[in-house]
Amino acid sequence: MQWSVQRSLRRGLIPGLVLIAAGALACSTDSEPDRPAEPDRPAAAAAPRVDPAPDTSSAAPAVPVETLPPPLQVFVDLGSETERDATLAALRSLGPVETLTDVAAADIAVRDHALPDAERYVIGAWAAVVHQRQDVLELSLDAVRSIVGGEVTDWSDFGAAPQPLTLYLPEADADAIATALFTRPSPQAHLGPPASIVERVANEPGAIALVPVSALRLGVRALVVEGHDPYRDPAAASPIRTQRWLRVDPAIGSETVVDLLGWTDQAPTADPAGLLATGDLMPGRCVGERLEALADYGAMFDGTRDLIQAADLAVAALEAGVTDLGPPTPCTRTFILHASPQVIAPMIEAGFDVENTAANHAGDCWDGCLWPQALLHTGERLDAAGLVRVGTGPDLSAAGAPAIVERDGVRLALLAYDDIAPYYAATPESAGVAPLDLETLAADITAVKTQVDHVIVMVHWGIEYVADPSPRQREAAAVAVAAGASLVIGNHPHWVQAVEEFEGAVVAYALGNFVFDQNWSVATTQGMVLEVGFDRERVLGYRLRPIIIRDIHRPEFVDPADEGDPILRRVWDATDRLPPRTND
Numbered sequence: 001m002q003w004s005v006q007r008s009l010r011r012g013l014i015p016g017l018v019l020i021a022a023g024a025l026a027c028s029t030d031s032e033p034d035r036p037a038e039p040d041r042p043a044a045a046a047a048p049r050v051d052p053a054p055d056t057s058s059a060a061p062a063v064p065v066e067t068l069p070p071p072l073q074v075f076v077d078l079g080s081e082t083e084r085d086a087t088l089a090a091l092r093s094l095g096p097v098e099t100l101t102d103v104a105a106a107d108i109a110v111r112d113h114a115l116p117d118a119e120r121y122v123i124g125a126w127a128a129v130v131h132q133r134q135d136v137l138e139l140s141l142d143a144v145r146s147i148v149g150g151e152v153t154d155w156s157d158f159g160a161a162p163q164p165l166t167l168y169l170p171e172a173d174a175d176a177i178a179t180a181l182f183t184r185p186s187p188q189a190h191l192g193p194p195a196s197i198v199e200r201v202a203n204e205p206g207a208i209a210l211v212p213v214s215a216l217r218l219g220v221r222a223l224v225v226e227g228h229d230p231y232r233d234p235a236a237a238s239p240i241r242t243q244r245w246l247r248v249d250p251a252i253g254s255e256t257v258v259d260l261l262g263w264t265d266q267a268p269t270a271d272p273a274g275l276l277a278t279g280d281l282m283p284g285r286c287v288g289e290r291l292e293a294l295a296d297y298g299a300m301f302d303g304t305r306d307l308i309q310a311a312d313l314a315v316a317a318l319e320a321g322v323t324d325l326g327p328p329t330p331c332t333r334t335f336i337l338h339a340s341p342q343v344i345a346p347m348i349e350a351g352f353d354v355e356n357t358a359a360n361h362a363g364d365c366w367d368g369c370l371w372p373q374a375l376l377h378t379g380e381r382l383d384a385a386g387l388v389r390v391g392t393g394p395d396l397s398a399a400g401a402p403a404i405v406e407r408d409g410v411r412l413a414l415l416a417y418d419d420i421a422p423y424y425a426a427t428p429e430s431a432g433v434a435p436l437d438l439e440t441l442a443a444d445i446t447a448v449k450t451q452v453d454h455v456i457v458m459v460h461w462g463i464e465y466v467a468d469p470s471p472r473q474r475e476a477a478a479v480a481v482a483a484g485a486s487l488v489i490g491n492h493p494h495w496v497q498a499v500e501e502f503e504g505a506v507v508a509y510a511l512g513n514f515v516f517d518q519n520w521s522v523a524t525t526q527g528m529v530l531e532v533g534f535d536r537e538r539v540l541g542y543r544l545r546p547i548i549i550r551d552i553h554r555p556e557f558v559d560p561a562d563e564g565d566p567i568l569r570r571v572w573d574a575t576d577r578l579p580p581r582t583n584d
Contacts (some may be wrong), residue, residue: 076110121263129215212235302557360492411454492510506542
């Protein structure tokens with residue numbers, strides 16, 4: 001029976017396989033990434049090897065020679081002898097196999113580097129994770145290679161504070177990772193199951209591990225490697241990956257071969273949704289005057305635009321009315337924060353998707369215009385520009401309504417509240433800001449939780465110019481998380497504050513200033529941008545990027561081991577001062 005099937009296969013007479021083959025392979029435009037010279041490894045077989053013919057010495061009639069199918073012509077060029085043997089063994093389930101040294105004549109060609117007219121398959125991908133407080137955010141691929149190879153043993157080699165570096169690798173993947181990086185794993189590497197080594201990294205400040213994206217969790221932080229962010233980008237695009245090139249005769253079908261080789265089960269399919277959130281964005285007063293003088297309202301994002309645009313979902317905390325019902329606030333001593341609508345287009349161009357308008361300045365309007373009209377007009381201008389808006393509305397129901405968005409198959413609900421300015425609070429009959437009421441907060445989260453994968457709560461709260469969250473902030477955060485929120489983001493204190501993880505959720509109590517003219521103290525010219533990764537089931541992790549506001553109007557990302565160090569130190573010191581949570 002095997003010979004009969006094989007004959008039909010080779011002559012293209014099995015309709016099912018023909019259907020599978022249709023359109024299976026297209027010319028690959030993927031090119032092989034730059035890499036160092038490969039170490040010497042065995043060349044492809046020097047002479048063809050033909051499987052022995054079946055034993056025809058029995059009394060059964062011999063199969064006529066002309067009905068025997070020719071063997072499959074196979075070219076396999078893999079650096080791992082074990083994988084090469086396993087690949088050939090799998091292909092023999094299709095029938096007799098003849099190995100070739102000439103790739104052009106092969107019916108099936110498999111290679112671990114670029115192959116013309118072949119399809120590329122990623123069959124393994126890993127992310128680099130470190131302790132949450134490690135002051136390195138990004139590494140090049142060469143840097144990761146030097147760590148895995150044991151050439152670098154201290155974080156100071158990457159500009160961080162001196163600290164011994166400890167490497168952890170998943171035991172089952174260590175050889176594959178080393179091969180993907182074209183290096184030999186350091187004999188000092190610690191091996192273990194992914195979950196175990198992630199736990200070690202979470203408790204060891206100098207540790208780094210390479211793990212599958214499926215192992216990401218709170219407690220460790222994924223590094224950006226060669227521009228790839230595991231909190232935002234598809235896992236298969238990781239530069240730390242195993243990939244194979246496959247070219248198959250259409251009569252056989254690539255899907256058949258891929259399944260035989262087990263690549264379908266190995267393929268990393270994760271594509272997280274990455275959120276970016278800012279601190280207070282106030283483009284009025286002296287900021288507005290500076291932008292007007294520059295004749296470039298987009299200049300305020302010159303130091304942050306690239307990262308905002310790269311986010312799957314970028315959220316700004318708008319700390320001013322944006323209306324032309326009156327002139328914008330001039331650069332003067334005043335608490336009325338009112339900006340020109342000319343800032344809206346630059347916010348969109350910079351990459352913002354959502355405006356959180358629940359703030360204590362939401363109704364501000366310079367030169368005497370009425371606040372309800374200013375607040376509503378701000379919302380209308382943002383809506384007309386196509387921005388998602390949350391936190392204000394023509395009545396309480398609208399102001400408290402969630403905004404639901406979807407990114408990469410992950411559904412997110414955003415809710416926003418203000419706990420500072422009761423005079424701008426919406427009522428069932430009047431416009432305003434959604435006020436923070438803890439019972440309403442819990443009910444709102446519960447109501448929307450069934451419609452989405454994650455609920456994100458944003459609150460304008462707390463005490464200005466302090467790093468420690470107030471008891472009210474912590475109580476509200478606990479209510480939100482207990483009701484099902486995955487992420488709580490705070491603003492208003494104008495300083496960065498503590499970050500807390502509990503019950504699988506993250507609470508960033510205050511992100512500080514993002515665009516603001518409060519240049520009368522160092523701490524008010526500093527802030528941080530929060531990046532969070534989600535899949536449908538959990539929060540994958542978060543990253544804090546410190547910023548400093550330059551020239552009143554322009555935030556810039558700064559090195560967490562240099563200018564960003566005092567910013568993050570203030571966050572972690574405040575976090576360490578948080579009283580422990582109890583179960584009651």
